[in-house]
Amino acid sequence: MTRKETVVREHLDALLFDLDGTVLDTARDFEQVLNLQLKAHHLPPVDYQKLCGVVSSGARAMVALGFGIDEDDEKFEVLRQEFLDLYGQHLCSASQLYPGMQEVLNWARREQLPLAIVTNKPSAFTLPLLERLGLGHYFGSVVCPDHVSHAKPSPEPILLAATQLAVRPQRCLYIGDHLRDVEAGRAAGMITVGCRYGYLVAGEKIEDWQADYLISEAHELIPLCEKLATAEAIEALNQ
Template sequence: MLKAVLFDLDGTLLDTAADFARVLNSLLAEHQRPLQDYQAVRECVSSGARAVLALGFELAPESAEFAALLEEFLDRYAASLSEQTTLFPGMDQQLRNLEERGIAWGIVTNKPSRFTEPLLRQLQLDKRCATTICPDHVNNRKPHPEPIYLACKNLDIRPAEAVYVGDHRRDIDAGRNAGMKTIACRYGYIPSGDNIADWQADAIIDHAEQLEAALLRF
């Protein structure tokens, strides 16, 4: 019996790309650099803030200027996490459906708790979410299964009693490595040229509204 659904955060549960693009472009404008197209930013959000910053400034993360720019970028992002961030269309109803069925839902993300926890509070999701696992809660981040194992421990369930939902290959790898069924989100932040069918998820959904039907397959 399905007892829980675990979600990746950026690009799966929440549409955060507009805030990343906004913060990046504010920093680029201040440094008199060309602004970045929203779609280009969207495609690299799942790879984290370093990838977004590298896109805008065309700098390698090991370059001398990168660390200071990253700190400024993260500070700006932390100060305005949810100006444009929302649940993906249809996702709130999907969460309510799970809650009505008595199925817990949680988050397993590579986004640090410094950003994840206040963001969930601002969107009034923190009380609804049964567990939230960030990389600073574990020794190994996704695609290692440790974060998923910790989420299952917090929920007092076995991995086989849960499904992991994500929009990146490492999400699907993490779920499979933990021994649970997986759902890949084609609506998420998938880089052009990445074939979602190659990830070997147990199901693929094109819209959040399709989640309930996909879960019924397991």
Template sequence: MNTALPEAVLFDLDGTLIDTAPDFYAVINQLLAEHQRPPISYAFLRHYVSNGARAMIGAAFELAEQDDLYDQLHPRMLELYLQHLGVDTKPFPGIPSLLDWLGEQQIPWGIVTNKPECYTTPLMRGLDLQPPPGTVICPDHVRDKKPHPEALFLACKELNCSPERSIYIGDHARDIEAGRRAGMQTIAVSYGYLSEGDDINSWQSDFQAHHANEIKPILETLYSNR
């Protein structure tokens, strides 16, 4: 067992650190109403949040992969999301106390997300998580987004830590792939936005957490406080 403190703990954003599904639910149903379509259920939408705006639109409107309607719906959805940004979004239960513990242990933490900076920055400002992240890496900051490990390498550089002594936590197979390709320890979480048919056991993560409260004990088993 590694007896050194972790140099850094990095999180995916949507579905891992914060629950953005309620905001997307309001936005998608507003978009459906604008097109005289019936609303979808919250439970249905949660399966598509981690796969991005196109996936949510496609599922809600039952669109084929290359449907021309995407070009009309996609910019409107993003416009609505900017107007509704952070209204109902909250950290997942257990995350605030986990961040408190990281702060007490003086362990730097950061965010590596595929969410564009124009949404991430105002959202993080509104949430005011404490202690604040030492770095927030969005796809705007790199050439290749996850599952490519470039963003994780950049986060480690900004935190002055080594990838092999760092941990990445995510709710999607691409998060775990990115972490593994960066040489990090990985924790796959199932409390976020798993798609139907997702098998978290197939992601080859080092650990799994089914509630955010389970992350701290995993970290404590990996690294000594002394």
């Protein structure tokens, strides 16, 4: 390091994030793409709030919602690929950082706290999206499902990111908006943070995930990290 470590950096090694619903609000892009696809098939548009409830479950869930079919339908795979092709064409039309997330990224840089993205979004979409938004330089590691044998909720991608950052998992936070994020982070031995502001499944209670901490807005990560920046706090969580 080029300057003396801060108290935060002495006791926290890194922050690792899910992408959609945690760092970026991408739902409007998915709404646009799915509705374009539905219109081409002479079907009515999808309800935005219902769509938000399945965004974290990926393209399969969004196609199933829009077309009212399940994965056993003979047309499903063709429609899923059509959806992905359209998404690639309209990537980053309306995606943006959640309020307060830019503040978190800048704060982490000042604290020299390494950052990573660990997402179930394929790298073919993740890397261009981060590049177009000018965010790639913030993250020392970006791990996508095509980089590992098992995606989240397996801890494999999170542990790979920790290895790439050369940090200790037990001194890291993993932040996400889905139960699988908390499960993966816990299995990796990290401190887990659930995001109330993300794409929660309708009727699901985030308290049931048993994350170590819950936040309602992105900027709450800063005081949380400062709170955790004591050896006693970290040791208590790791017991």
